[in-house]
Amino acid sequence: MRPLSILPVLLFSAGSALAQQTPIVHDGEYEFLRAQFGKVWDTQDAEIDARLAEIRSANDGQPPNFLYILIDDVSFGQMGDRKMNYVMGIETPQINQLATEGLSLMRMYTEPSCTPTRTAMLTGRHPVRAGVEEVKVALVGEGLPASEVTLAEILKEVGYNTAHIGKWHQGDIEQSYPHNQGFDWAAFPLHQQVQLSLMTTEAMRANNMLGYTPEGQNNQFLLDERFKPFGLVAGVEGSTGGPASEIDMSAGEVWTQAKYEDMNLRYQQQALEQLERVAAEDAPFFLQYWPLYPLNFVYPDQALSRNGGFHADKLQLLDGWIGDLLVKLDQTGEADNTIVILMADNGLMYHYEGTSGLNQLIYRGGKTQHLEGGVRTDAFIRWPNVIEPNSAAGDIFHVSDIFTTMARIAGATDHIPRDRVIDGIDQTALLLNGEGNGRRDYVYVYEGPVLRSVVKQEFKMHLPAPGQPGAAAPTYNIYRDPREEHPLVGYSLWAGASFQDMVKRHQKMIAKYPHSEIGKGLPYDGIDNLRPETELTREVFMSWQ
């Protein structure tokens, strides 16, 4: 939802120099850095403004387009790198190629799970500030609140066309839907892949789910036939100002693996169509493609990869699709003026590794965890003639920085709200000037509402449990000990006090700008064609609210 603007209209397309008159509210740690580097950054910012103006004037006065591809649950190293391709027997030639055409962000930190990472990118804030944790698969009547200001909303303020295709996972209430959060048009599933891929009849009979479906075992004590998701809405489409409509299912129909495959294919097709549509317009575009693949839980009939696993095969398939999308971008003639970002939202859910092929690689841990394996992801940014091809940066980046950086590049910084903490840092300097020009050397790592780790430079402290002394908090050197297995007394006791200061600064800002509440509402409101079984499910949900 669009924020109430507090700035005069004539500032809307002005550069960031004016915006600095009303500074963005950043976290204490950033202000600590700003106190050390503010002057250097101000000088650099003046140069950056000039460069951005140059780029715009070479493009009929318009800022660049923005194509953002966010891939679900992929371990750091699984895409974009030949060595790791060979390790796992999964080939990602198209993504590798994209990596060689742009900048590889070698220390991209996300949140450890789907919903929070996506919220952080959309709002520029740690999701805990918006009351958002993980959104579950079944009905919750919750989601991204209307009061949050998304990147789509602020880009719309400066004239962008916007569209979202694929996974959304920001809640099942009307205010949370993408077409109510700044996207002109959106096609998305209401929930996520647990329902869509794991709860198909086929998946329930497959090895990984054996015994779950009643026909698969003789369980005379089974009562609840709706323990598996029942009657949930699958995929919908909608435009700003209109309702959403479910398009996958008719009344009484059973969700199958074939329908999941069709849904994935359709999103790919719609990504191509939407790209063609927005590229044909005069205005710049922000197109967001968040595929459901590689998540999938049924083995294919014929393996695409040497690995042969369900994850591996869908990642290879998706790699080809991304290649197709980039070819389409070339065909539109807009490639040179489009920033493409491709990244994963968090690590793999490795907890069932071995059998599943969902494996830890370099880093320990995975999705749901504050360990590097949970929150370090591959990330590549291509911006022809601006970002140096085949470059890489070891600077720390957090997914919320995409919000602030893209706002800057689009000339929309003034539309970032000033009444709340924005965690995202403007990293335009890193994009334009390359490695060593990053503006953060820290990350706070949450698991849901709990601050679990603090990263500073090459050190990472796992915070002690409540009531435990700071000296009980192990500290790791991520370069020397990437798997976070060997805390050192030297690090912990030397840096411990400094880490505690960082936590205090962070908490102080939370006290000053308290967290908002998650959005609440009636699940599925704003969908105009609910099936009878969906109505039934909703009634049951309401009965115990």
Added chain:
Amino acid sequence: MRPLSILPVLLFSAGSALAQQTPIVHDGEYEFLRAQFGKVWDTQDAEIDARLAEIRSANDGQPPNFLYILIDDVSFGQMGDRKMNYVMGIETPQINQLATEGLSLMRMYTEPSCTPTRTAMLTGRHPVRAGVEEVKVALVGEGLPASEVTLAEILKEVGYNTAHIGKWHQGDIEQSYPHNQGFDWAAFPLHQQVQLSLMTTEAMRANNMLGYTPEGQNNQFLLDERFKPFGLVAGVEGSTGGPASEIDMSAGEVWTQAKYEDMNLRYQQQALEQLERVAAEDAPFFLQYWPLYPLNFVYPDQALSRNGGFHADKLQLLDGWIGDLLVKLDQTGEADNTIVILMADNGLMYHYEGTSGLNQLIYRGGKTQHLEGGVRTDAFIRWPNVIEPNSAAGDIFHVSDIFTTMARIAGATDHIPRDRVIDGIDQTALLLNGEGNGRRDYVYVYEGPVLRSVVKQEFKMHLPAPGQPGAAAPTYNIYRDPREEHPLVGYSLWAGASFQDMVKRHQKMIAKYPHSEIGKGLPYDGIDNLRPETELTREVFMSWQ
């Protein structure tokens, strides 16, 4: 030592077609593959012979030079790849560049330790066949037997100039010295880096050895002042037919970190000098450079790397040196006709990871172990205008294959002895025709004399302990489970019998061609300037023999 030739002289420079009249004795598993692919390989071999003849005739009738750089104890992924460089904070730009100029062997298997890997490369045989295990740091009176035929020896047969610089670690007896094993000239330390780097006064006072040196603690019960290596020979130089001379130490001198650094610098300098010397000759050359670095156990005064560890810094230093050597190769004008192989001998000794920075990365385990972390190493081969730049191959390669492949390329296959098992496979097809043309899909993995694992395709069985049933042997899928942590009942019971067959074939060949004995002799014979303290150490050693 040169073998008694059993072939007429006129065959010496003939192609392999003639050599096939007396086939090399390969292991049973290879014959099993040959039964399936022999015809295809014969056809391909005829093409390869034609191509090799072409290459020679374009070079005044001479086969290519061969520069072999073997780096000590480096984890798979630590060099040659940007992503992993960033993970560990260690930059290897020169080796990365070499990787982009040639073929990356993505499944190079070595033996799990220094001595055996080097024996395998030199002889084309699993070292157990020659009675060679790990050669210890102190006196042993043992080493690579004269009866083994090294790659240097067979390349000399077809006219190569040969030189060896750096680590050797094939024993402390005269017959084992490199200048008695086919190298015209050699500069090498008699032992390895435990003595040379870890047992310096400085290292003993450093954090990692704190308390070892008597001055570092108050140990009133200390009796044996010679528990640390005492009076051992450090570095020697020698030429074929002559004695070796110790050059580092004078009588009564104490070995220091500064002397270790000087030794490393000297080997680098000598590698440059020898390259210049042999390149100026008419004959082709085989130059072997086996640096002692990155092994080192004292922190530098000033860190070179973001990692800052002793291993990391020396790896970066060495990377620069390798760049210098490759520049020198360019300057000689011989680069286009020189095959450069760079690889590591085995994984890191990760057993002290964390504090040391010697860490596991992708694969589990390290040096001394049959796990992938012990025996998978980075390996790059550059051969301008023959090997496709920036190519990679997922085919399995074993370090012993270098012996057989280089023999083939040099036209020296006929000089490979026919009276013993040669484990090395001719992989020329892979080098010339690229990925998918490898001729092995298996490796036997030894720890010393014990067969510990069998690798076949993507599967790896950890063999059961003696007396345990085969069903107790876990089998892993290396693509899906690179860390070998999740054996699957399906793999183990399905492939178990086939793995047992592989072991039987291997044992049958051992019964037919029994292992030789390790070479034995008086330590340090053939060195003409032993110090008095060295004589003393030798006398003590002899007193209990």
